Amino acid sequence: MPVKSVHVQQVTKRFGETLALDDISFDVARGELFGFIGPDGAGKTTLFRILTTLLLADTGTCSVEGHDVVKDYKKIRKISGYMPGKFSLYQDLTVEENLNFFATIFGTTLEENYDLIKDIYRQIEPFKTRKAGKLSGGMKQKLALSCAMIHKPDILFLDEPTTGVDAVSRLEFWEMLKRLKEAGITILVSTPYMDEASLCDRVALIQNGRIMTISTPIEIIHHYPLSLLSVKAGDIYKLLGELRSYPGVHSVFAFGQTAHVAFHDKNIDTGDLSDFLVKMQHKSVEISPVEATIEDCFMELMTAP
Amino acid sequence: MTVNNENIITVKDLVKKFGSFVANDHLTFEVKKGEIFGFLGANGAGKTTAIKILCGLSYPTSGTLRVAGFDIYTQREKVKRNIGYMSQKFSLYDDLTVYENIRFYGGIYGLRKKDIDSRSQALMQRLGFEAARNKLIRDIPLGWKQKLAFSVAILHNPKIVFLDEPTGGVDPITRRQFWDMIYEAAHDGITVFVTTHYMDEAEYCDRVSIMVDGRIAALDTPDNLKRQFSAPSMNDVFIKLARAKVA
Numbered sequence: 101m102p103v104k105s106v107h108v109q110q111v112t113k114r115f116g117e118t119l120a121l122d123d124i125s126f127d128v129a130r131g132e133l134f135g136f137i138g139p140d141g142a143g144k145t146t147l148f149r150i151l152t153t154l155l156l157a158d159t160g161t162c163s164v165e166g167h168d169v170v171k172d173y174k175k176i177r178k179i180s181g182y183m184p185g186k187f188s189l190y191q192d193l194t195v196e197e198n199l200n201f202f203a204t205i206f207g208t209t210l211e212e213n214y215d216l217i218k219d220i221y222r223q224i225e226p227f228k229t230r231k232a233g234k235l236s237g238g239m240k241q242k243l244a245l246s247c248a249m250i251h252k253p254d255i256l257f258l259d260e261p262t263t264g265v266d267a268v269s270r271l272e273f274w275e276m277l278k279r280l281k282e283a284g285i286t287i288l289v290s291t292p293y294m295d296e297a298s299l300c301d302r303v304a305l306i307q308n309g310r311i312m313t314i315s316t317p318i319e320i321i322h323h324y325p326l327s328l329l330s331v332k333a334g335d336i337y338k339l340l341g342e343l344r345s346y347p348g349v350h351s352v353f354a355f356g357q358t359a360h361v362a363f364h365d366k367n368i369d370t371g372d373l374s375d376f377l378v379k380m381q382h383k384s385v386e387i388s389p390v391e392a393t394i395e396d397c398f399m400e401l402m403t404a405p
Numbered sequence: 406m407t408v409n410n411e412n413i414i415t416v417k418d419l420v421k422k423f424g425s426f427v428a429n430d431h432l433t434f435e436v437k438k439g440e441i442f443g444f445l446g447a448n449g450a451g452k453t454t455a456i457k458i459l460c461g462l463s464y465p466t467s468g469t470l471r472v473a474g475f476d477i478y479t480q481r482e483k484v485k486r487n488i489g490y491m492s493q494k495f496s497l498y499d500d501l502t503v504y505e506n507i508r509f510y511g512g513i514y515g516l517r518k519k520d521i522d523s524r525s526q527a528l529m530q531r532l533g534f535e536a537a538r539n540k541l542i543r544d545i546p547l548g549w550k551q552k553l554a555f556s557v558a559i560l561h562n563p564k565i566v567f568l569d570e571p572t573g574g575v576d577p578i579t580r581r582q583f584w585d586m587i588y589e590a591a592h593d594g595i596t597v598f599v600t601t602h603y604m605d606e607a608e609y610c611d612r613v614s615i616m617v618d619g620r621i622a623a624l625d626t627p628d629n630l631k632r633q634f635s636a637p638s639m640n641d642v643f644i645k646l647a648r649a650k651v652a
Contacts, residue, residue, distance in 0.1 A: 140547050140574035236449035264493070264573060266447040266602055267640055268647040292574050293603075307576065336609065337588040354581055356608035356638065357627065395577050402578060 104166075105130040105255055105286040106151065111160030113146050113309075120146040121157070122309040128288060128302075130165075133281045135300035136290040137394065143309040144290035145185055148259045151288070152182045165254055178206070181248035185259040185290075187240050191233030195224055195243055198232050199250060206251035216283070217246045220276050238269035245276065255286040262291055274299050294395035305398050312401040317394055324392035324400065326350055326362040329370065333382035342380050346373065353399060360396055412471075413438040413565055413596045414459065419468035421454050428454040429465070430619040438564075441587060441597045443607045446616030447647045452600055455616075456567055459598070461485050473564040486514070489558035489595075493570035497554055499543040503534060506542060507557060514561035521560075528556050548579035552586065559590055566590065568599040572606065584609055604640035613639065615646050622646045 106128035113121040121143045128134045136144045149155035151162060153173035162169045164176045189198045196210075199221075203210050214221075224242050227235065232243060241261055248256060258277075262270045274296065281287055289300070297303045297317045304314045313320060333339050336357060343352040343361050350362045361373075370387045377385045392400075414436035421429040428451045436442045446452045457463040459472055461481040470477040473487035497506050504525060511521035529535050532552055537545055545553075551571065559566050568587070572580045584606065591597050599610065607613050607627060614624040623630055623646055627639055636642045 139576035139579070238448050264448075264570070264602065266450075266647065267604055267643050268447055270602075271644060294577060337585075337592070340585075353578075354584065354605075354609065356605040399577050402576065 103130040104128070105132065105164070106134075106288065107161075107163045108147075108151070109161050111147075111150065111157045111162060113143075113150065113155070113157050119309050121150075124160070124309075124311055126304060126311065126314055128286060130286055131281070131284050133277060133287045133289070133299075133301045135297055135303040136288070136306050137292075137294060137297050137303050137398065138290075138306035139292050141308070142306045144306060145259055146309075148182070148184075148257050148288070148290065152180055152257050153177060178251075179254045181251070181253035181256045183244045183248045183256070183258045183261055185263065187244060189232045189240075189244060189247060192231055194229050194231055195235070196228040198243060198247055202247040203250045208251055210250070213250055213252050216252055217249050219279060220249070221246045237265050238272070241265055241269065241273060242276075245273075249280075253285065256280065256288070258287065258289040260290050260292065262293060262296065270296070294393070294398055297394040303394070305394075305401060307398075307402055312398075320394060320397050321392050324397050326364060326392075326400065327366045327368060328390050328392050328396060329361045329363070329368065329373070330355070330358045330386075330388050330390035331361055331373070331377070332358045332386040333377055333384065335382075338380075339377070339382065342377070342382075346376060351399070351403070353396070355393075355395075360390065360392075362396070362400070409438055411438040412436065413440075413473060414442075414598070415469075415471045416459075417469045419455065419458065419470060420466045421451075421458060421463075422466045427619050429458070432468070432621055434614060434621060434624055436565075436596060436598060437611075438596055439591055439594050440611045441591050441599065441609065443610030443613035444598060444600045444616070445607055445613060445643060446600075450616040450647075451619040452616055453569070456569060456598075456600070460488060460490055460567055486561075487564045489561065489563040489566040491554050491558040491566065491568050491571055493573050497542045497550060497557070500541060502539050502541055503529070503545065503553060504538045506553070507560065510557045511560055516561055524560055528560070532556065548575050548582075551575055551579065551583060555583065555586055555590075559595060563595065565596040565598060568597065570600055570602065572601060572603060580606075604638065604643055607639040607643070615643060617646055617649070622649075 104127050109125050111121055111124045138144055150157050150169060151164060153169050153176050165179055167175045169176060199210050220242050224239050235243060262273055277287060302316050305312045336354060339359055340352055340354055343349060343359055348363055348365055350364055353360050374385050374387055412435045417433050419429050419432040432455060444452055458465050461477060461484040472484045475483040477484060507525040508521055529538055542550060572583055587597055612626050613630060614621050630642045634642045634645050636645060
């Protein structure tokens with residue numbers, strides 16, 4: 101059994117009538133890159149705020165590196181780095197001033213831990229005299245990560261670090277996380293982008309305060325219960341509607357210019373489906389079996405009774 | 406397809422400078438009536454600047470622009486009456502009810518009370534929101550807010566609707582339902598001008614432009630762009646283009 105870095109048992113949290121977290125339990129191993137995948141309102145931020153000792157759970161217990169989030173909160177704060185979902189550095193301080201500020205709070209200096217953050221910091225160092233509020237989205241994100249890392253934490257909590265960030269910056273951000281993981285840091289990261297799941301060691305798919313499943317991305321895909329076809333045929337809008345009327349179809353979802361069509365039946369005759377679409381005036385129909393993506397799995401779990 | 410050859414947006418040599426910084430560097434493009442036009446670009450590439458100008462909220466430094474048949478310099482108020490806009494922050498009022506928000510926006514766009522009532526009735530029925538009519542916006546789920554914000558943005562039957570990252574943060578099923586609404590609006594002849602960071606959504610557009618450093622680096626149908634850049638998906642097209650500037 102690997103050493104546990106995070107242990108969460110039966111945590112519930114309510115805000116008025118809203119059940120933000122509904123009996124959540126999971127463990128994260130030391131050195132693991134663990135992802136929480138789910139939309140806004142799933143409970144990701146509430147969970148991160150509880151683990152970073154900023155919020156108390158109603159019921160349940162949590163520990164981080166063996167420290168209880170209630171009794172030992174000061175210890176947890178020393179060893180954790182936290183990047184909140186909302187940019188919360190000082191907008192009217194420069195890049196360098198923000199870093200020095202966070203270093204000082206944790207009783208260290210930029211020089212002392214420069215090695216740890218240099219890969220990330222170097223990319224924004226040319227702008228070190230610029231005010232944080234004047235940085236682009238991608239640069240803000242790099243600065244926030246540098247500030248979260250400045251005290252050499254054992255564990256990082258990154259709450260939606262890639263939301264609203266363009267595809268290239270997202271890619272670069274995940275490359276940085278991979279390097280931090282190689283340095284042995286445990287990373288908990290949340291994201292609404294389903295395609296980022298495959299970059300994590302394990303993920304929890306979360307919706308309405310509940311964990312729908314926890315596993316490695318490969319295992320989750322492996323457990324997808326339906327047989328799935330990818331269908332392409334000109335007008336996607338028309339195609340989606342017609343596929344939904346086809347006998348035996350369980351679900352139809354657009355994936356770019358193709359439609360993913362799921363059947364309970366494992367032996368669907370693609371020839372019949374092709375004939376049906378041709379009859380519906382579709383030209384150049386392409387049908388092929390396709391492996392489910394995490395997004396297919398997520399949507400299936402969401403709608404499962 | 407309801408796309409025809411009439412240009413609903415014409416932009417020629419649009420330049421916008423902030424001091425010495427060139428946010429939009431000679432943009433030239435057209436959008437056809439009824440088209441779903443994807444306006445992509447990296448953070449800081451100049452998308453928001455251009456959208457603000459197209460919506461009549463900011464003046465260009467130079468260039469000629471016509472939106473919905475009106476000149477962006479001399480007929481701004483007419484432009485504003487003929488467009489709808491939905492921001493990523495959904496500008497609905499949290500402490501007003503669903504109906505009050507519809508009435509408020511209808512009023513702003515100059516609809517008569519009678520029209521507001523009939524349209525809001527139809528709208529709530531279509532969205533299945535009748536039971537939520539008197540609920541405060543802050544108490545309804547994110548996906549509902551998003552659908553409502555879109556419906557409100559097209560309540561006055563604009564010629565064009567601008568959608569600025571409309572699907573950020575919603576679940577994958579709601580995201581697809583939202584695109585069904587976009588298709589429907591386009592089918593009804595409303596031109597859709599949309600920005601997104603979800604590259605699969607770029608594939609749903611009729612044509613896509615990709616901005617890099619204030620310029621339009623590519624503009625074509627998703628199929629042609631993938632062919633041109635020998636890329637299997639729009640995500641790869643985007644990464645090739647936006648990364649090229651770093652190298």
